[in-house]
Amino acid sequence: MAAIVIERCPQYRLEEVKEQLNQGLELLGGLARFVGRGERVVVKVNCLLAAAPERAVTTHPIFLQAALQLLKERTDNLVVADSPGYMGFLAASRATGFEAVAKAEGVQLAEFHEAVKVECAEALLYKHFKIAKLIAEADRVISLPKLKTHGLMYMTGAVKNIFGVIPGIRKTEYHLKARQDKWLFAKMLVDLYRACPPTLNLMDGILAMEGNGPANGAPVPLGVILLGEDGFAMDEVMARVVGVNPERVYTNAVYRKYVLAGREPAIELLGVPLEEVVRPNFQPIRDVQSVIPEWALRLGKNTLTPRPVFLAERCTRCSICVRSCPVEALKLGQEKGVVWDSRACIRCFICQEMCPSGAIELRQGLLSRLIR
Ligand code: SF4
Ligand code: SF4
The missing domain is CATH 3.40.50.11440 (LarA, N-terminal domain)
Structure with missing residues (x-):
């Protein structure tokens, strides 16, 4: 034990x-x-x-x-x-x-x-x-x-x-x-x-x-x-x-x-x-995937996996996310914010972890929102 x-x-x-x-x-x-x-x-x-x-x-x-x-x-x-x-x-x-x-x-x-x-x-x-x-x-x-x-x-x-x-x-x-x-x-x-x-x-x-x-x-x-x-x-x-x-x-x-x-x-x-010591009203991460069986998750892929959303108003264009992304799915926008290539993105969320400005949030897809 x-x-x-x-x-x-x-x-x-x-x-x-x-x-x-x-x-x-x-x-x-x-x-x-x-x-x-x-x-x-x-x-x-x-x-x-x-x-x-x-x-x-x-x-x-x-x-x-x-x-x-x-x-x-x-x-x-x-x-x-x-x-x-x-x-x-x-x-x-x-x-x-x-x-x-x-x-x-x-x-x-x-x-x-x-x-x-x-x-x-x-x-x-x-x-x-x-x-x-x-x-x-x-x-x-x-x-x-x-x-x-x-x-x-x-x-x-x-x-x-x-x-x-x-x-x-x-x-x-x-x-x-x-x-x-x-x-x-x-x-x-x-x-x-x-x-x-x-x-x-x-x-x-x-x-x-x-x-x-x-x-x-x-x-x-x-x-x-x-x-x-x-x-x-x-x-x-x-x-x-x-x-x-x-x-x-x-x-x-x-x-x-x-x-x-x-x-x-x-x-x-x-x-x-x-x-x-139990804390009531703790705000967990928004995630429905952990209640979905592994096999269903694999079938659902992008519709069930959250995606990173880039908030241009908070972005300082430091480019940390661009340099951290393992599959080069990000580049700095012409004038502001970050441009995201959804097809290249593997949803590893390293960018969200690394952003020092809170300019990247995770949002659920439609199917996940419905399940929630
Ligand atoms: S979630 Fe991962 S793969 Fe997608 S843009 Fe962010 S760092 Fe790149
Ligand atoms: S890490 Fe955050 S602040 Fe820096 S460029 Fe990316 S989104 Fe903008």
């Missing part, structure tokens, strides 16, 4: 966050259970892009600092790392506050560059991956996911956070393989997580994101921290905390169906009772 601890923490006050993390770790048997003295530990944050902490796009720097201070009691061999979709991690770390925290704590920040092959022993589809050497060679990986909605996977949490261990541009290869098949992408994430599971997940749900996530949704104060070893169990609890059916999250549904063979996940909840 997978143990997941729920802790309440209303704000980003360093001592308070540290106290709650420590309390949660004690319920899991103490940090010493997970990190040996002097071990090489990589702390994998969520650094989707260079966004200020109050936007709730990335792991909050105070959350990172609290985790680092606890980890430093076990080892000084620490590195904080990630691989954002568009720019380098070091450059993005200035805006996210990671740079200042790393400096204050005397901890190194690192990019994921070099990749090595790892195998997924019981793969659903993807038998091996090229992941960051830094991750593959670490004694321990501590993952710090952010609780958010996600245009492609419905929500992003512990399992999706591990996608960042695939260095930079290589991530687009997986989007290209899955094209607009969300179930295929979810199977890839499940295989990837199982190929390189972190030692421990500490989820930052103090300030979460609802609506148009993972980059342009609305920050929402949840005041919750989740701790646990099993990322699949954690994402089940994450969904329940925001009042979402866990099976709407694609990776949860895939894991239940193919790994647990339809069984309910066995989860032991520790800490604060779930019912005390």
